[in-house]
Amino acid sequence: MFFVKDKIVFGMAMMRFLSCTIELTAALLFLKFDNIQTALKINAVLAMIGPAIMAIVMAMGLAGLSGKVSITRFLIISAGVILIFIGVTRKN
Secondary structure (H helix, E strand, O other): OOOOOOHHHHHHHHHHHHHHHHHHHHHHHHHHHOOHHHHHHHHHHHHHHHHHHHHHHHHHHHHHHOOOOOHHHHHHHHHHHHHHHHHHHOOO
């Protein structure tokens, strides 16, 4: 099907497949329990898992880039990742 040359890319894809599986399972649990309170509890767990998976995938990508780009570009990309997290988590 797919031939992956880069192990980092494969690891990043597997983390996204894991994330997808968790999200789909949560949606099915919403339907199974058919209760707003339970759905909110499940959603709260998803709110913690999503950013953690994003951080892991970003870290894997940055680790893969570390030897391939200049230090300046690496720092700019790292700053962009940090700004994404600040923008997502900041209240106002």
